[in-house]
Amino acid sequence: MISAQGIHKRFGSTEVLRGVSLHIDKGDVVAVIGPSGSGKSTFLRCLNRLETIDRGRIDIEGETLVDTDAGGVCRYAADADARRICRKMGMVFQQFNLFPHFTVLQNIIEAPVTVKGLTREAAIPPAEELLRKVGLLHKRDAYPSHLSGGQKQRVAIARALAMEPDIMLFDEPTSALDPELTGEVLRTIRQLAEEHMTMIVVTHEMAFARDVSTRVIFMDGGEIVEERPAAEMFASPAHPRTRAFLNHLA
Amino acid sequence: MDYFTAILGPLLNGTAVTLQVFLITLALAVPLGLGLALVRVSRFRTASGIVSGYIWLMRGTPLMLQMLFIYFALPFVPVIGVRLPDFPAAIAAFTLNYAAYFAEIFRAGIQSVGRGQHEAAQVLGLSYGQTMRRIVLPQMVKRILPPMSNETITLVKDTSLIYVLAMNDLLRAARGIVQRDFTTMPFVVAAAFYLFMTLVLTWGFMRLEKKYAVYDD
Ligand SMILES: Nc1ncnc2c1ncn2[C@@H]1O[C@H](COP(=O)(O)OP(=O)(O)OP(=O)(O)O)[C@@H](O)[C@H]1O
Ligand SMILES: [Mg+2]
Numbered sequence: 001m002i003s004a005q006g007i008h009k010r011f012g013s014t015e016v017l018r019g020v021s022l023h024i025d026k027g028d029v030v031a032v033i034g035p036s037g038s039g040k041s042t043f044l045r046c047l048n049r050l051e052t053i054d055r056g057r058i059d060i061e062g063e064t065l066v067d068t069d070a071g072g073v074c075r076y077a078a079d080a081d082a083r084r085i086c087r088k089m090g091m092v093f094q095q096f097n098l099f100p101h102f103t104v105l106q107n108i109i110e111a112p113v114t115v116k117g118l119t120r121e122a123a124i125p126p127a128e129e130l131l132r133k134v135g136l137l138h139k140r141d142a143y144p145s146h147l148s149g150g151q152k153q154r155v156a157i158a159r160a161l162a163m164e165p166d167i168m169l170f171d172e173p174t175s176a177l178d179p180e181l182t183g184e185v186l187r188t189i190r191q192l193a194e195e196h197m198t199m200i201v202v203t204h205e206m207a208f209a210r211d212v213s214t215r216v217i218f219m220d221g222g223e224i225v226e227e228r229p230a231a232e233m234f235a236s237p238a239h240p241r242t243r244a245f246l247n248h249l250a
Numbered sequence: 251m252d253y254f255t256a257i258l259g260p261l262l263n264g265t266a267v268t269l270q271v272f273l274i275t276l277a278l279a280v281p282l283g284l285g286l287a288l289v290r291v292s293r294f295r296t297a298s299g300i301v302s303g304y305i306w307l308m309r310g311t312p313l314m315l316q317m318l319f320i321y322f323a324l325p326f327v328p329v330i331g332v333r334l335p336d337f338p339a340a341i342a343a344f345t346l347n348y349a350a351y352f353a354e355i356f357r358a359g360i361q362s363v364g365r366g367q368h369e370a371a372q373v374l375g376l377s378y379g380q381t382m383r384r385i386v387l388p389q390m391v392k393r394i395l396p397p398m399s400n401e402t403i404t405l406v407k408d409t410s411l412i413y414v415l416a417m418n419d420l421l422r423a424a425r426g427i428v429q430r431d432f433t434t435m436p437f438v439v440a441a442a443f444y445l446f447m448t449l450v451l452t453w454g455f456m457r458l459e460k461k462y463a464v465y466d467d
Contacts, residue, residue: 050369087375097370100467101388111374114384145466163374 001026001167001198002089006068007046007056009039016042018222019056024167024200029193031209031230032202034219035245040202041171043219047200048086048169052076060085061166087115090160094172096152098144104131104155105140108162115163123162130158134188150181154188168192170201186212206249210234218242257427257436264423265443271337271409271419272447275344276402282345283352288382290357301353308350314411317343321415336415348405355397359390392462399455403448420444 002024009017016039024030032040045051047058049065055074058065063085066076076082099107108130109123131137134154144152153173160168170189174182186208193199193212203209209216209230216233218226218241226239237243290301308316320343325333334342363386371381410421418426424440427433 048373050372083375083377086373089373091373093366093370095366097366099367099370099385099389100465101392110384111376114380115375143465159374 001028001061002047002200003057003059004043004047005057007043007058008054009042009046009051010054016222017046017053020219020222020224022217022224022227024198026166026198027196028198028215029213030200031213031216032200032219033204033206033209033216033245034225038219039222040219044091044169044171044200044202048089048091049076049082050091060088087163088165089167089169090163090165091169092153092156092160092171092173094175096144096149096156096176098152098156098159100144103141103143104136104147107144107155108159111159111163127158127162130161131155133191134158135184148181149177150184153177153185157185157188157192167198167200170199170203172202172204174203174205206234206246218245220245253435254439257431257439260418260423260427261420261436261439261443264418264420264440267412267418268406268409268420269447271340271344271412272406274341275348275405275409278341278345279348279352282349284356286349286353287356287360290353291360305350305353308347309354313343313347313408314414316347317411318414319343336412336417340412340415340417344405344408348401351401352398355394355401356390358397359394360386362393363389389467392459392465392467395455395459395462399452402455403451406447406451407444 002022004020004022007017007020008015020039020043022030022043032044034040042051046053047060053066053074055068055072057067063081064077065082065085066074068074077085099110102110105124105127108127109118109120112118112123112127113120128137128140131140134157136151136154136158139147139151139155144155147155157168157173173189174185177185182205186205189199189201190208190212201209201213210233211230213230216228216230217224218233218237218239220241226233226237226242228238233242234246237246286301286304289297290305292298317340320334321336321339324339325331360382367385367389368381371385376384409419412419413422413425416422420440420443424436427436
């Protein structure tokens with residue numbers, strides 16, 4: 001579904017991604033772990049063009065988002081195509097990024113109406129269904145500033161799902177939350193995993209990574225150091241850097 | 251009392267001129283300022299630079315000078331030179347000047363909407379234009395209300411500058427009567443009229459701010 005090959009990315013003189021390659025198949029739930037500054041967020045953001053890469057190739061469901069020619073020149077698909085390709089991926093941010101001037105319901109129907117061209121009437125029933133799913137139907141007319149962090153993040157998840165993505169990207173979805181609020185968000189993500197949604201989740205929640213993901217990726221210094229099935233990764237990490245990282249957390 | 255009613259007529263006529271200049275300027279300068287702001291924040295470097303230069307020029311020279319230039323000097327400029335009657339000349343000067351100030355207010359408002367909003371819109375598939383129209387500009391409105399309130403109140407009072415084109419606005423009408431009748435009463439009435447107009451504006455902006463208070467950023 002997603003294929004990233006040899007992704008390089010630098011910010012100024014610092015090389016943040018140094019040849020990251022990853023394949024994601026349908027139904028995969030991949031947890032990305034690693035120390036702060038290792039490039040986890042940057043990698044995720046490269047997949048949906050929030051950052052542009054300097055070298056490498058990204059294919060999404062058989063369509064090429066970006067490729068690098070023999071001369072080392074990186075070429076993106078035309079803007080309209082790139083936007084269409086990236087729409088197959090939904091994203092949830094650490095800071096929620098809900099639209100503050102819209103109510104919960106308006107947040108969710110905004111993209112279906114504006115991007116897909118649905119009428120409001122057609123967009124509302126599925127939006128309410130999604131709100132029911134994340135347990136927030138009673139908040140449909142509230143503004144985001146009146147929600148708790150956990151509720152905001154669940155709205156953000158519903159908003160992403162409203163575009164019916166094939167893949168969901170999560171960048172530390174619980175890191176901005178008070179500890180007692182992480183559970184409700186993790187439950188929602190877990191529920192998506194049970195429905196076989198394809199997901200990449202950058203997370204510091206090791207228990208969650210172990211229980212929910214099918215594969216765990218350990219990143220350090222802009223590289224994927226180790227990539228293993230979840231159970232194996234935590235039981236017997238092969239690489240010394242992975243071991244050091246996991247021991248440090250424990 | 252009879253004297254009061256006698257001077258009321260000319261003062262009301264002056265108020266009509268003042269209000270016309272104010273309303274037409276506002277109606278033209280707000281969209282123009284918004285257009286300039288959008289070019290200013292766009293990725294078209296050259297166009298953005300030209301707008302910056304324009305704003306610098308308009309904010310860096312006196313409005314009265316701009317008005318005098320458009321009325322007296324523009325007719326002699328080669329190619330673009332046109333002779334405008336006094337009212338259009340005044341409107342042109344006010345619009346060009348205020349559009350520059352509004353553009354800066356709008357630019358600051360647009361740029362105060364965080365990157366996260368742009369990113370959220372982008373990952374949902376909104377184009378740049380859709381992001382501006384649906385996400386950024388509506389949030390900008392709430393943030394620019396206080397400076398816009400200031401600027402429009404200033405505009406009400408700045409309209410009195412059109413006396414240099416010998417137009418009979420409120421202040422000039424008052425001054426005419428003062429000089430004729432040797433009484434300061436018309437000034438007091440004129441002041442009351444200006445205060446009333448700014449009161450209406452202040453109230454209008456308060457209403458708007460209240461309306462936008464339903465959400466917090
Ligand atoms: N826009 C940017 N400009 C410059 N440097 C950046 C930018 N974004 C990220 N970086 C740098 O790139 C490196 C990788 O950042 P990234 O956010 O991908 O790390 P991360 O693994 O997600 O870390 P964390 O766990 O703290 O979120 C860091 O050194 C960071 O300072
Ligand atoms: Mg990060």
